[in-house]
Structures are given as structure tokens and as C-alpha cells.
Amino acid sequence: MTALNVIDAGPEHAEQVVDVIHRSFGVRQALDPPSTAMDETVESVRRVLAGPGGLLVQRRDHPMGALLFDESRDGLLGLRRVAVDPDLQDRGVASAMVGVAEDTAEERGKDGIWLHVREELPETVQFWTRRFYHPVRQDGPLIEFAKTLWLSREVPTPDLMKDLARRVGRLLNPGDLLVLSGDLGAGKTTFTQGLGDALAVRGPITSPTFVLAREHPSLVDGPNLVHVDAYRLGAAAELDDIDLDAAAANAITVVEWGDGMAEQLNDSWLHVRIEVRGPRPIDPLGTKHEGEVEPEPGEDDAPRVVTIKPRGTRWAGVPLRSTVLADSTDD
Known part of the structure; x- marks a missing residue:
């Protein structure tokens, strides 16, 4: 043809x-x-x-x-x-x-x-x-x-990862949901730390692997940040057991490893995919073992590529690309 x-x-x-x-x-x-x-x-x-x-x-x-x-x-x-x-x-x-x-x-x-x-x-x-x-x-x-429109950007350092997340944070409203995916050590927690900076919440923000969810209260009378690690959850039904609904309506909720599960929390969300371009010094299967702390990006020199895709009516008409991709001299 x-x-x-x-x-x-x-x-x-x-x-x-x-x-x-x-x-x-x-x-x-x-x-x-x-x-x-x-x-x-x-x-x-x-x-x-x-x-x-x-x-x-x-x-x-x-x-x-x-x-x-x-x-x-x-x-x-x-x-x-x-x-x-x-x-x-x-x-x-x-x-x-x-x-x-x-x-x-x-x-x-x-x-x-x-x-x-x-x-x-x-x-x-x-x-x-x-x-x-x-x-x-x-x-x-x-x-x-x-x-x-969705966007994709290479992020070579942890500081730039946080800067990108801070830009995303400017667009967030109470009730918003972000679903983060990527390999172990790709930078999901670093991205969340940047969001925390933008929202001015109480830290420190670390991987919530062993408590599943951690809420960081606002220090400026803004929305709290609810940080969830869904790695050990076997199904979407187990996410219900965490009882996020009460906090999610007035907070910014970030779910790591939430693909296929966290989307049930909201009819609109941002999907943030972080990929590592280059060799990794950790388990090639990306397996998070008991007692293992997720490594921070920067332990290797491989750049990250962050892809952000908006889903749902909430994000229609939002200036995502112009805000996130603006030249840093505009800040």
C-alpha cells in the first residue's frame, strides 16, 4: 500500500x-x-x-x-x-x-x-x-x-533532576497524583525530593520502602506531600489497604512503582518515567532486596531520561512543556 x-x-x-x-x-x-x-x-x-x-x-x-x-x-x-x-x-x-x-x-x-x-x-x-x-x-x-503534550528530557545530574521536579511542582494543586516508574536507583526519590522543595514540606524525603507511605506536612500552609512506595504491593487492592483516600484529596500524592495500581486513586495523573541510559552498577534485574536502600543517582555517570505524560482532564490546557522546559535563566 x-x-x-x-x-x-x-x-x-x-x-x-x-x-x-x-x-x-x-x-x-x-x-x-x-x-x-x-x-x-x-x-x-x-x-x-x-x-x-x-x-x-x-x-x-x-x-x-x-x-x-x-x-x-x-x-x-x-x-x-x-x-x-x-x-x-x-x-x-x-x-x-x-x-x-x-x-x-x-x-x-x-x-x-x-x-x-x-x-x-x-x-x-x-x-x-x-x-x-x-x-x-x-x-x-x-x-x-x-x-x-507530553515531554522527554535528558537529566545528567541529581541536582538537575531536582530542578526539573521543582518546575513540575509549580503546576501542582491539592489532590494531584504523580505515578513514578523506573529502574532501581534511577532517581525516583531524588525527583520526589525536588517536588518537596517546590512544595516546601518538612523533610527529609527518603525512600518509604519499609513504611509504604509517609506524609510530609507543609511548612507554608500549602498541600502536604504523601510519598508512597508500591514496590512490595502485589495488586491494586493492596494499595487500598494503605487508606490514602483521606489524605489524597488535599495533598500531592507521589507513588513510586505505581504503574497499573496507583491510577485508581484519581481520574487524572502525571506519569513520570525515569530511564537510565548507560551501564548500571547494581542488580541488572532491578530487584530491591530486603534491607537494601535504593542508591541515589550520581553513583554512576549514566544520564537519566525523564518522560512526563499527562493523563486526564485535570492536565488539559496546563502549560507543562513551557514550565518544565523553560531555560533556567528564566527562573
Whole structure:
């Protein structure tokens, strides 16, 4: 099968783009109020393509899909007139466009993406929901969906790990959940120490392996930090036994080794994955033995790569990338 070609559409592609938009929106069910997509002209599309731009999907030079960009909101890239040729559905055209649109948002330094979806089109709502776009507000039949882009960054030292965590800490609100994963000694506790600095909680923050959970009270009348180690828990049900619900609503909860278990604590969370790039001086199986204290990063020279992925409505529209990736001279 010939591969799809997703290109940055310029003014010279206006006729093809408006043709795809008209064919796509022209076969949709009658809506009240009706869509304004059919009002688009070659001239109106050309103006957009000369400014914010758009995308055009082709196969063998045949136009299959298109969308227009909207840069009217600071830090966000809007998607408009997302259209696929009605005779070419179910061929991955829309998914290909969304993937390139997210890459474009990242390249332009945006924090995320927003778009409007009609509630009368449940299949369209489902399409965006499956791709981790979340409804953030509604105006009549228009549902606004948003998605915050994830990020990945190399962190070569423990001090920079703490600095990155302090930046994340600026975005946290009472009730937020962070799920930390990574090999033994990757730096999960060091990351949590940086969060503790940002939240100004009582320390010291150490691995809570043998108490499972430890609460650090705020020193500035802010949220407490609940630090959980789920390494020895066998199932999500065992996490319930710790009885975190009472504290979680008003605290920041950080769960190490919480993949597949801690997500039940909240419908929104940040997943923080810390990977070690290079040889490790510890057990290659990453096994935490009884009586073993997790080593701190810095005992080896291998850099860490931290990947942060937001999940859930709470993180839609949050300036995650611009806050975490800001130049340190901006502090």
C-alpha cells in the first residue's frame, strides 16, 4: 500500500484543501445550528494557509484529508476543519494528520492542542477521546477538547533532576497524583525530593520502602506531600489497604512503582518515567532486596531520561512543556 504523505499546506494548496473540506462536511448529518465549514472559500482558506497554516494528506498526489491551524491562543495550537474525503474513510488519514499536528505543535513550542467537536457526532467524540483528548468546556452543541503534550528530557545530574521536579511542582494543586516508574536507583526519590522543595514540606524525603507511605506536612500552609512506595504491593487492592483516600484529596500524592495500581486513586495523573541510559552498577534485574536502600543517582555517570505524560482532564490546557522546559535563566 502506498504510504500517506502528510505535508505542510501552503497557499498554493488552497483549492485542494477547500475541496476536501467541502466533500467531508457536505455529507455529514444536518446539524442545528449548521456547520460553517461549507462557507469556506479558496480565498478564506488561502488566508489561513498563509498564516497559521494547515496540513494536507495525499496519496499519489490525490488529496485525502486536510485541516487548518489556529494560533489565536497563547501556548496552544488549535485545529479547525479537520476533514477526510468521505470515500476514503478508515484508512488512517485522520490519525496521520493528528500525529503530524501534534509534532507541529511541539516544533512551534506549544503546550498543547485544542479543537471543537459537535456533541451530535458521537463517533467523532470517540475518535478524539481515544487519543487522550479531554472535554474541558461546552458551549451549546460545541464541546471543546484539549490535550497537553507530553515531554522527554535528558537529566545528567541529581541536582538537575531536582530542578526539573521543582518546575513540575509549580503546576501542582491539592489532590494531584504523580505515578513514578523506573529502574532501581534511577532517581525516583531524588525527583520526589525536588517536588518537596517546590512544595516546601518538612523533610527529609527518603525512600518509604519499609513504611509504604509517609506524609510530609507543609511548612507554608500549602498541600502536604504523601510519598508512597508500591514496590512490595502485589495488586491494586493492596494499595487500598494503605487508606490514602483521606489524605489524597488535599495533598500531592507521589507513588513510586505505581504503574497499573496507583491510577485508581484519581481520574487524572502525571506519569513520570525515569530511564537510565548507560551501564548500571547494581542488580541488572532491578530487584530491591530486603534491607537494601535504593542508591541515589550520581553513583554512576549514566544520564537519566525523564518522560512526563499527562493523563486526564485535570492536565488539559496546563502549560507543562513551557514550565518544565523553560531555560533556567528564566527562573
